[in-house]
Amino acid sequence: MLKPRESIAGMSPYLSPIVSRAGLSLDLNESMAGCSPRVLERLRSLSAEDISLYPKREVGERLVANFLGVLPEQVLLTDGMDEALSLLFATYLGENDELLFAEPTFVMYPMLGEALGAQLVRVRSGEDLALPTADLLSRISPRTRVIAVANPNNPTGLAASRADLLKIVESAPGAAVLIDEAYFEFCGETLLADLTRHPNLFVGRTFSKAYGLAGLRLGVLTGAAEQIDYIRRHSAPFNVNSVVLTCLEEALADQAFVRNHVAQVKQGRERLAQAFTELGLRFWPSRTNFVLVRVGTTAKAFVDSMQRRGILVRDSSASPGCEGCVRMTVGTPEQMDGVLKAIREAIAETR
Numbered sequence: 425m426l427k428p429r430e431s432i433a434g435m436s437p438y439l440s441p442i443v444s445r446a447g448l449s450l451d452l453n454e455s456m457a458g459c460s461p462r463v464l465e466r467l468r469s470l471s472a473e474d475i476s477l478y479p480k481r482e483v484g485e486r487l488v489a490n491f492l493g494v495l496p497e498q499v500l501l502t503d504g505m506d507e508a509l510s511l512l513f514a515t516y517l518g519e520n521d522e523l524l525f526a527e528p529t530f531v532m533y534p535m536l537g538e539a540l541g542a543q544l545v546r547v548r549s550g551e552d553l554a555l556p557t558a559d560l561l562s563r564i565s566p567r568t569r570v571i572a573v574a575n576p577n578n579p580t581g582l583a584a585s586r587a588d589l590l591k592i593v594e595s596a597p598g599a600a601v602l603i604d605e606a607y608f609e610f611c612g613e614t615l616l617a618d619l620t621r622h623p624n625l626f627v628g629r630t631f632s633k634a635y636g637l638a639g640l641r642l643g644v645l646t647g648a649a650e651q652i653d654y655i656r657r658h659s660a661p662f663n664v665n666s667v668v669l670t671c672l673e674e675a676l677a678d679q680a681f682v683r684n685h686v687a688q689v690k691q692g693r694e695r696l697a698q699a700f701t702e703l704g705l706r707f708w709p710s711r712t713n714f715v716l717v718r719v720g721t722t723a724k725a726f727v728d729s730m731q732r733r734g735i736l737v738r739d740s741s742a743s744p745g746c747e748g749c750v751r752m753t754v755g756t757p758e759q760m761d762g763v764l765k766a767i768r769e770a771i772a773e774t775r
């Protein structure tokens with residue numbers, strides 16, 4: 425009988441992260457502002473040739489390298505950041521090598537590590553859910569091959585200091601250290617400038633969040649040219665579709681869209697913070713486009729109540745340290761009026 429590799433057979437069955445689309449989707453950290461109108465215009469002008477020919481990733485890599493101020497050799501474009509994670513992990517992590525990460529964090533890290541048969545070394549955050557830097561440092565071993573840190577983190581929305589992140593990078597020269605900056609634009613802090621001094625450092629970005637292009641799929645992996653070269657060797661040459669590559673120039677050019685969206689998200693997360701304070705709920709000050717709040721034992725009932733009001737939010741109770749917590753994406757200013765009203769009603773109903 426045909427059998428998959430042991431590490432795959434041992435994994436939990438696949439579950440789509442999309443539970444429903446009936447309502448306002450505040451459960452997946454997507455952009456509620458859509459995308460730049462300039463991207464839409466470019467999409468409408470696509471020619472048959474844009475679709476029928478294989479895509480040229482290198483053109484996009486030059487654009488992104490120029491935008492980020494790094495060399496094209498330091499940039500690999502991927503099918504969303506998920507693929508960047510997959511390629512990076514597969515480059516450095518073999519069976520029984522150690523993947524080190526703090527929890528709670530992005531669920532793809534353990535999932536991809538498990539698929540490769542790596543040893544998952546999980547470090548639990550304390551009650552504040554902040555990055556447990558000292559504990560992470562103490563778990564670095566000669567077998568540590570990849571360290572993954574989402575900064576700011578998902579699902580907490582918290583950011584660690586550059587000094588702490590650099591300590592991790594410097595303490596593990598034999599490991600690939602990924603700083604996953606999926607939510608960079610909402611936070612503004614980056615380790616990009618540190619790439620030149622640290623050949624084991626990688627910085628990941630995505631167009632899924634602040635640029636509103638989650639459906640088009642575009643991720644960015646940057647690192648030392650020599651290391652990116654290894655990762656590129658086993659990437660499929662046509663992994664990034666021609667539609668998103670055609671739109672990339674407009675997406676990067678319309679920084680006014682990104683700035684405006686980020687400003688609105690920052691206002692929206694303040695409104696959420698204020699509402700949670702008034703309701704006496706514990707929440708974590710977010711540097712992202714979502715907020716994590718502790719509703720308590722009624723978290724599931726709260727999520728259901730919100731859904732009946734047409735708003736989908738994520739029960740994060742299963743994430744380590746997040747028992748009773750709910751994660752919700754920040755909506756547009758217009759959506760936020762209804763969202764705040766629904767939160768108050770759902771809390772009153774389920775308390």
Ligand SMILES: Cc1ncc(COP(=O)(O)O)c(C=O)c1O
Nearest residue numbers: 504505506530574578606630632
């Ligand atoms: C921390 C983090 N990294 C990566 C991703 C994946 O992004 P992409 O849509 O580019 O695959 C997400 C998506 O939610 C995320 O939260």
